[in-house]
Amino acid sequence: MKNITLKYENKTKSDEYYINNIIEAVNLLDFYSMKETIKKAIDNSISVVDIIEKGVLVGLEESGEMGLILAAEALEGEIISIDEEEQKKLNKSRNYSGKVVVGTIKGDIHSLGKNIAIILMKSYGMEVVDLGVDVEPKKFEEFAYLPDVKVIGISFLLSSAEPKIKEVMSLLKNEGLKNKVKVILGGAAVSPEIAEETGADAYAVDALQGVNIIEDWLRK
Ligand code: B12
Numbered sequence: 001m002k003n004i005t006l007k008y009e010n011k012t013k014s015d016e017y018y019i020n021n022i023i024e025a026v027n028l029l030d031f032y033s034m035k036e037t038i039k040k041a042i043d044n045s046i047s048v049v050d051i052i053e054k055g056v057l058v059g060l061e062e063s064g065e066m067g068l069i070l071a072a073e074a075l076e077g078e079i080i081s082i083d084e085e086e087q088k089k090l091n092k093s094r095n096y097s098g099k100v101v102v103g104t105i106k107g108d109i110h111s112l113g114k115n116i117a118i119i120l121m122k123s124y125g126m127e128v129v130d131l132g133v134d135v136e137p138k139k140f141e142e143f144a145y146l147p148d149v150k151v152i153g154i155s156f157l158l159s160s161a162e163p164k165i166k167e168v169m170s171l172l173k174n175e176g177l178k179n180k181v182k183v184i185l186g187g188a189a190v191s192p193e194i195a196e197e198t199g200a201d202a203y204a205v206d207a208l209q210g211v212n213i214i215e216d217w218l219r220k
Contacts, residue, residue: 018046019055026059026071034074042078048123051075052116053208072112075119096126096218098150101143103131104187105156106164113187114155117207121153124211126218137167144177151214154200156187162194169199182217186210 018041025033041051056071063071100121104114111133121128129149131139143149154165165185172178185195185203195203204210 013044015044015046015050018044019050022051022055023059026056026067027062029063029067029070031070031074034071035078038074038078048119052120052123057206057208069112072116076112076115096215098218099127099129099146099148100151100153100214100218101129101131101140101149102153102155103135103140104133105154105161105168106134106136107161108156108158109133110155110157110187113157113207114153117153117155117186117204117210120207120211121214124215126211126214137164137171140168141171141175141177144172144175144181150181151217152181152183153210153214154183154185154187156185156189156194159189161189162198165194165198165200173199184210184213 018037021037022034022041025037038051038055041055042048052075056075060067060071102114102118102121104110114130114133118128118130127148129143131143133155140152140154144152152168154168156162156165169178169183172181172183182201185198185200186207190203190205192203194200202213204213
């Protein structure tokens with residue numbers, strides 16, 4: 001695979017330079033360069049939000065499914081490894097009223113998209129609890145009882161797991177929690193029809209759309 005040569009190495013570089021290198025690495029499907037360019041951007045205090053929104057997601061417009069998987073892994077490796085303090089410094093400071101709880105639904109073990117969505121939420125300054133993958137409907141309900149939990153995000157890539165999402169919605173409804181928490185679905189299996197059938201409050205086609213919807217909810 002072709003490596004990216006970082007041009008003008010000794011000159012002062014603009015944020016745009018680091019972002020363009022990420023876009024190029026994602027376009028070329030070059031995993032090594034993705035990790036390198038993301039790391040360089042982090043080291044040069046480019047915010048995680050800009051790395052994802054202006055770099056990775058723009059690069060992905062050209063590089064299809066394989067790019068998506070490689071970029072997700074590169075992001076996970078580089079960004080999850082920076083510690084919480086450092087992440088806070090990079091974050092845009094925003095104030096929200098409540099926490100977001102995110103998990104992949106029971107029966108489904110896909111984690112990459114959920115993790116990217118969580119990285120982006122945290123980069124927007126949101127407090128997020130990660131329940132992991134293969135999460136029982138009951139677990140979502142338990143968290144919905146907690147006073148500061150306002151949003152439940154469910155990652156959903158296997159169509160066969162739809163009944164489990166309906167189960168989450170029934171539990172919330174039966175326990176009178178439906179007005180306390182909002183539910184958003186994300187992942188490859190979501191569609192307007194699924195959102196409607198399950199009774200979820202919203203669905204997101206990608207992490208950025210999801211974060212924008214949640215931001216709106218947490219500000220109200
Ligand atoms: C990688 C992958 C795997 C990996 C998962 C590795 C991991 N740690 O996650 C492995 C190999 C384990 C796997 C296993 C299986 N997989 Co698979 N997998 C994929 C693949 C190729 C990519 C998924 C991915 O990671 N994409 C990259 C991420 C970044 O994208 P994303 O998940 O869509 O997330 C983005 C948004 O959706 C959003 N998002 C995601 N979650 C959330 C949550 C919230 C709250 C918000 C706001 C946003 C959000 O944010 C992300 C960034 O924008 C997809 C194909 C595809 N096109 O999706 C198939 C796919 C999902 N898999 C599929 C299948 C069938 C399986 C298996 C059953 C295969 C098998 N026979 O064993 C098993 C299931 C195991 C299980 N019980 O879950 C099918 C599902 C079909 C369906 N509709 O039901 C797909 C669609 C492939 C296909 N075309 O047939 N898989």
